[in-house]
Amino acid sequence: MRIALSQITTGPDPAANLTAVRELTRRAADAGAALVVFPEATMACFGTRLAPLAEPLDGPWATEVRRIAAAAGVVVVAGMFTPADGGKVTNTLLATGPGVEASYDKIHLYDAFGFTESATVAAGSDVVTIEVAGVTVGLATCYDVRFPELFRAHADAGARLSLLPASWGDGPGKRDQWELLIRARALDATLWVAAVDQADPAASGLAVEPRTPAGIGHSALIGPDGTVRERLESAPGLLIADVDVTEVDAVRAAVPVLANRRL
Template structure:
């Protein structure tokens, strides 16, 4: 499978962010990718209002992303915001492409490091996987990466690949934690992990959005034994990577952590 990781930097303007998705999806398609992964908050960056732009999965922004995927014959994963309960939104990953239509609502909300995502976001409740040309792929969002059980649940549901889309908060040690966590989740679940984060706004001269987690870059694709296959820097970038999901059977034969696991 050839996939692309689109490490973009979004802002407040939904139309401009949509154009970024079109541009990077076109580049991914030209490079032969069948899947292109965008970060969390691709619809609108954190640090901006969310409730006023949240829309259902058949709304205009999601429909436009769906149209891009159809036009290019490519599967797109992109972070958006859908209406939640109590005036909050849901932090949603839209997945759309040839014969594929699903979504995942972020389960673990980022109430940490002085940020309270649960003030404005309604948590999801169920893991989600989808099938792309015979490869099963699980979904996760940002803070989810700190919770191994989601990744192993996806693996037990058949996932050979886990995607985690993020807008990782900056701070002391946070880049090192991101690297550690995405590699650990690959080994925990014996899956490829495709970790796509927002680029660092400072890398292109944009001002800080205060405490809002607006991204640090460092997107990566990691093997099921925890080896980085590609690691990006802080700037916006498109990486195209070939992976072979068929190796998962061999890896799980050598490292049967899923089979050996015990419940306490």
């Protein structure tokens, strides 16, 4: 299955961010991708007041993403914000396209490194997978990467690939942690991981609030053996890559960590 990892820097205007979604989805489709993955917070970047711009899954922003996916004939996965109780929002992944209509609400909220996502965001609770071109694909978001049980749950649900849209906070050691964690999750669950981060705003000449998780780039496709197969640097870019799902069976036969679990 050919997939596209779309590493972008989004701004505070949801309508403007749709322009990037439209253009990069078209480019991914032209390259033969069946699936194009955008980062967490594609709808609007962190550091924006989220509640006033949050929309339901049948609202205009998600509806336009559906139109874009349908016109291109590909599945699009993109981060948005939906309304939640108590004036909060939910950090949601929209997955839409031919034969696919689903959403995942981020389970593990980023209350770390001086940022408190739970102050404005309500946590999800459900493990979600989708089917793309006959392949089961798990959905996760950013801070979820620190919780290996979610990726094992994807594998238990039949996933051969996990998608990880992110807006990874910068800071000392954070790039090393990102690269270590995305490789570890592939090994934990012996599946492919497509980790798609926001591009580093500095690479686009933009300034952000220091503690805001605005992204560092370095999106990557990780094989089920934990090796980095393809990667981007810090700047915006579109990575087109092929995922051979038969590798999952070979790796699981050689290193059957899922079958050998005792807990």
